[in-house]
Amino acid sequence: MSQEKEVLLSVSHLKKYFNVGKNAVLKAVDDVSFDIYKGETLGMVGESGCGKTTCGRTCIGLYDRTDGKVLYKGSDVHSITGKDRQAYKKEVQMVFQDPYGSLDPRMTVAEIIGEGIDIHHLAKDKQERQDMIYKYLELVGLNREHANRFVHEFSGGQRQRIGIARALAVQPEFIVLDEPISALDVSIQAQIVNLLIELQKKIGLTYLFVAHDLSMVKHISDRVAVLYLGTLVELTTSEELYAHPLHPYTQALLSAIPIPDPEVERERDEKKIRLEGEVPSPINTPPGCKFKGRCKYAMPICEEQMPPLTDVGNGHFVACHKCMQEQA
Amino acid sequence: MSEKNHILEVKNLRVSYHTYAGEVKAVRGVSFELGTGEALAIVGESGCGKSVTAKSIMGLIKAPQGEIKEDSEIIYQGENILEYDKKQWQAYKGGECAIVFQDALASLNPTMRVGKQIMENLMVHKHMTKQEAAAEAVEMLRLVGIPEPEKRVKQYPHQFSGGMRQRVMIAIAFACDPKLLICDEPTTALDVTIQGQILDIIKDLQKKNNTSVIMITHDLGVVANVAKEIAVMYSGMIVERGLCEDIFYHPRHPYTWALIQSVPRLDLKNKQELSSIPGTPPDLLNPPVGCPFSTRCRYCMEICKEEMPERTDFGNGHTAACWLHHPMAPKVEMPELKGGAV
Numbered sequence: 001m002s003q004e005k006e007v008l009l010s011v012s013h014l015k016k017y018f019n020v021g022k023n024a025v026l027k028a029v030d031d032v033s034f035d036i037y038k039g040e041t042l043g044m045v046g047e048s049g050c051g052k053t054t055c056g057r058t059c060i061g062l063y064d065r066t067d068g069k070v071l072y073k074g075s076d077v078h079s080i081t082g083k084d085r086q087a088y089k090k091e092v093q094m095v096f097q098d099p100y101g102s103l104d105p106r107m108t109v110a111e112i113i114g115e116g117i118d119i120h121h122l123a124k125d126k127q128e129r130q131d132m133i134y135k136y137l138e139l140v141g142l143n144r145e146h147a148n149r150f151v152h153e154f155s156g157g158q159r160q161r162i163g164i165a166r167a168l169a170v171q172p173e174f175i176v177l178d179e180p181i182s183a184l185d186v187s188i189q190a191q192i193v194n195l196l197i198e199l200q201k202k203i204g205l206t207y208l209f210v211a212h213d214l215s216m217v218k219h220i221s222d223r224v225a226v227l228y229l230g231t232l233v234e235l236t237t238s239e240e241l242y243a244h245p246l247h248p249y250t251q252a253l254l255s256a257i258p259i260p261d262p263e264v265e266r267e268r269d270e271k272k273i274r275l276e277g278e279v280p281s282p283i284n285t286p287p288g289c290k291f292k293g294r295c296k297y298a299m300p301i302c303e304e305q306m307p308p309l310t311d312v313g314n315g316h317f318v319a320c321h322k323c324m325q326e327q328a
Numbered sequence: 329m330s331e332k333n334h335i336l337e338v339k340n341l342r343v344s345y346h347t348y349a350g351e352v353k354a355v356r357g358v359s360f361e362l363g364t365g366e367a368l369a370i371v372g373e374s375g376c377g378k379s380v381t382a383k384s385i386m387g388l389i390k391a392p393q394g395e396i397k398e399d400s401e402i403i404y405q406g407e408n409i410l411e412y413d414k415k416q417w418q419a420y421k422g423g424e425c426a427i428v429f430q431d432a433l434a435s436l437n438p439t440m441r442v443g444k445q446i447m448e449n450l451m452v453h454k455h456m457t458k459q460e461a462a463a464e465a466v467e468m469l470r471l472v473g474i475p476e477p478e479k480r481v482k483q484y485p486h487q488f489s490g491g492m493r494q495r496v497m498i499a500i501a502f503a504c505d506p507k508l509l510i511c512d513e514p515t516t517a518l519d520v521t522i523q524g525q526i527l528d529i530i531k532d533l534q535k536k537n538n539t540s541v542i543m544i545t546h547d548l549g550v551v552a553n554v555a556k557e558i559a560v561m562y563s564g565m566i567v568e569r570g571l572c573e574d575i576f577y578h579p580r581h582p583y584t585w586a587l588i589q590s591v592p593r594l595d596l597k598n599k600q601e602l603s604s605i606p607g608t609p610p611d612l613l614n615p616p617v618g619c620p621f622s623t624r625c626r627y628c629m630e631i632c633k634e635e636m637p638e639r640t641d642f643g644n645g646h647t648a649a650c651w652l653h654h655p656m657a658p659k660v661e662m663p664e665l666k667g668g669a670v
Contacts, residue, residue, distance in 0.1 A: 253520065
């Protein structure tokens with residue numbers, strides 16, 4: 001299946017370390033490799049502090065890498081310069097988590113959306129620019145009248161729509177969505193997710209969808225990558241991940257999703273896999289599997305060796321010693 | 329349920345905020361009662377007045393901007409708290425009734441060690457000495473599952489993670505064994521895994537101390553396993569309330585249908601359209617005359633725009649305010665869930 005598809009973004013052995021003091025290194029992204037195919041949505045999930053936002057940002061060159069390589073359509077994201085960089089920035093856009101902090105409060109909506117159009121000279125004259133702004137406003141479900149308003153006049157869901165319109169205005173091919181719905185109500189989340197799916201069908205966009213809400217990620221993604229403390233622990237199609245989660249961390253994440261059904265919840269209560277504690281500090285992590293401290297299957301080998309990401313069939317990748325032993 | 333068992337009765341609560349633009353009618357006639365040791369969930373979208381309801385019960389509506397209207401009553405153990413004097417308020421707040429806010433970082437004092445923030449409460453309400461309170465603070469942190477509590481009491485809020493801060497909030501709330509606990513979106517800012525842990529703690533403490541809990545949230549998934557009763561709020565009013573099972577299995581109000589359906593389900597097909605509620609809630613500066621949901625309701629009739637619907641009783645405390653349940657109205661069933669049952 002994967003052979004036929006065109007690879008849009010190829011991440012190999014990407015590392016992003018932060019120096020946080022004397023002899024202290026925060027490994028936010030530690031040796032992560034994956035591909036994103038044209039027209040697909042790759043979901044990226046994990047708890048807070050697992051490096052998913054850093055990974056998303058490093059992938060498109062917002063952060064400088066420590067090591068590794070990211071190729072966008074074959075060219076290295078971190079060393080594109082000059083005109084190529086300008087062109088690259090037009091093709092890759094980002095929507096941020098916080099719809100309150102990511103929009104300039106002193107600009108009108110028209111200015112926010114028009115900024116990208118101006119920078120990339122996408123409009124021939126004022127009239128065309130105005131039409132484009134209206135077009136994108138309507139595309140994301142807002143009205144023309146909204147164009148001259150300021151950001152504080154909008155609700156959270158509407159602001160997120162403005163953020164999406166701003167990203168779309170430069171006609172990108174690839175959008176990194178960094179928790180675009182976490183700050184919104186459930187009913188509004190559904191609106192935004194529907195909008196994103198519809199836009200993808202209409203324009204053929206490629207998404208990297210970063211979130212901690214597994215149920216929404218499952219819904220929107222073709223494939224899902226599970227991150228834990230900066231490493232990829234499982235990567236597979238979203239159906240496969242939810243039907244046969246292999247990594248103990250993925251299993252725990254799945255069983256933590258609350259189900260809106262009192263009887264089902266009561267039955268699940270005993271069977272639930274509960275994670276004790278929180279994500280340990282990513283500063284100066286000891287060797288071995290990073291999940292071992294919270295894993296109930298931890299074995300001696302987990303203390304010593306980091307399990308490699310291995311294919312267990314059908315493009316289902318998992319990094320766990322237990323799963324590998326069962327497979328063998 | 330006998331009348332005597334109610335720890336809290338809210339009768340016709342109406343709260344307004346006075347702003348430059350005019351009077352925002354945030355809560356418009358909310359009535360409910362809460363049994364001793366029971367859990368009630370108030371569910372609704374942002375801006376529906378659920379937090380304002382919670383703040384009124386805690387006495388946190390500040391004049392002159394905020395105003396609780398005259399004939400509102402909040403009866404706690406037989407006494408109307410709106411008529412409390414200063415001394416009674418002091419005993420009530422924190423001692424009898426405690427609240428856990430959504431944003432733990434903004435609610436904790438950043439300049440004070442967390443141990444001291446817990447001790448404050450104990451020294452005021454339980455008249456403990458400093459040493460006793462310090463020992464109790466360590467115990468409280470242990471109770472809510474914070475590792476190394478002896479070390480942690482001496483730290484400041486910024487040294488805690490989001491989940492840990494929320495645990496501190498719960499420790500402060502439970503320090504004086506309150507009879508009534510209000511949780512205002514306690515898990516909204518947290519990860520799913522931590523959310524599960526926090527909900528477990530609240531449930532455990534509720535059972536252990538027989539505390540009555542009001543849980544406020546926008547996520548129906550969260551309440552399925554926590555609350556016995558659910559009240560669905562929309563634009564400052566309770567549109568439907570009933571037992572947890574009734575709300576989930578036999579919802580009667582179109583808004584409740586829409587809320588239930590907008591929760592993503594794991595059995596849905598990929599990229600299938602989720603049902604969402606089109607539009608936004610009405611402006612509470614000048615709320616609509618008729619049913620507040622009429623502008624977004626797909627079953628809206630002429631009457632809905634003109635007159636407020638009556639409350640229909642379906643037995644077992646299950647009521648809904650919708651014209652569809654008028655005997656003359658066309659019969660409408662809840663639409664099938666896309667993708668079938670869970």
